Amino acid sequence: MAKKVKKRKEIKRKLLHKYRLVILNENTFEEKISFKLSRLNVFVTGSLFMIALIGLTTLLIAFTPLREYIPGYSSTRLKKQATELTYKTDSLVRTLNYTNKYLDNIRMVLKGDIENTVVNRDSLFQQYKLDPSTVDLNPIKEDSLLRAEVALEDKYNLFERVIDKKNLVLFAPVTGEISMRYEPKEKHYAVDVTAIRDSPVKAIANGTVIFSEWTADTGYVIILEHEGGLLSVYKHNGSLSKFQGDIVRGGEVIASVGNTGEFTTGPHLHFELWDNGTPIDPLNYIDFN
Incomplete structure (x- = not known):
């Protein structure tokens, strides 16, 4: 028991033992600065310095752009930009596909060449054509009234030439x-x-x-x-x-x-x-x- 008490006192004495750190002029050996230190003071001061350094480094990484230079780190701003670029890329791909189809139509118009399926599309309806002899062509009362109404409208319509009821008035490009x-x-x-x-x-x-x-x-x-x-x-x-x-x-x-x-x-x-x-x-x- 006595040995333990003696050992503790020895450790305490070493921690609190004062040392003098002196800075001298090399040529004149004049004392410039001196510090009184102990092992405990050095340990506490060093620990506080390390804590402060770690805290400062954490603040710099958290609140400054320096964190972007850390390998493997991805900031929220970069993630947002990456997401926006992904959406823009998808939109550009759709726009490009639409533009390519549009240009194909223009190219087809310029060459005057179209697919046979487009030219012969009327043949697709041939099998559904009705035989007039099997249909009652006598107009009913409602049909007669509608025909009279349409005829009255056409009588005073100055713009007779329309395509698919789009109300387009088509001028003649030239006469000849x-x-x-x-x-x-x-x-x-x-x-x-x-x-x-x-x-x-x-x-x-x-x-x-x-x-x-x-x-x-x-x-x-x-x-x-x-x-x-x-x-x-x-x-x-x-x-x-x-x-x-x-x-x-x-x-x-x-x-x-x-x-x-x-x-x-x-x-x-x-x-x-x-x-x-x-x-x-x-x-x-x-x-x-």
Whole structure:
């Protein structure tokens, strides 16, 4: 027991024993600074210094951008940016796919080539065609009243030419003789209208110019996009007055009649109408005379 007490006193004496730390001038041995230290003071001071250093490091990592330089650490801001970029990437992929499909349609219009399934789509309904002899064609009372109402409305309707009830008034792009009609079996999805060279070519309706360039086959070409997915195509022009992105009004001059392109046979306008990717006969909606 006595030995334990003696050992404790010895440890206490060593911890509290005073030491003097002196800083001297090397040449004159003049005392500059001196400190009175003990092992306990050194231990406590060192511990406090280490705690303060750890606390300061923690604060720097938690509240400054330095934490981003720690390998494997990912900040909340970076996670948010990564999430936003992921959503933007998905949106860009969808937009790119839509744009590619749109460009494929424009390319198809320029080449005048469409799938047979589109051209021959009417044959799909052939099997469902009704035999008129089996149908009672006598109008009922309600049908007669409806016909009279429609006839009255048409009598005072100034705008007779509409497509699928989209209320589009279609102007004639040029006036002249039809040199070649709409012949889908021969892959001629247009009407060719002869006209005097440099005659103005007008927009058939309000729309946006989505293509206005030179092509080797059909010369100067301009394509307008109208309401409801309707496209109007003007080929073999002598010059173009509007460019891609321009907004045009119905009846506004967009080009001039010419004889440009490899497949031209003289001054004329090669005019096409496309309804949601399907060619339609312009003569059903426009009077070129």
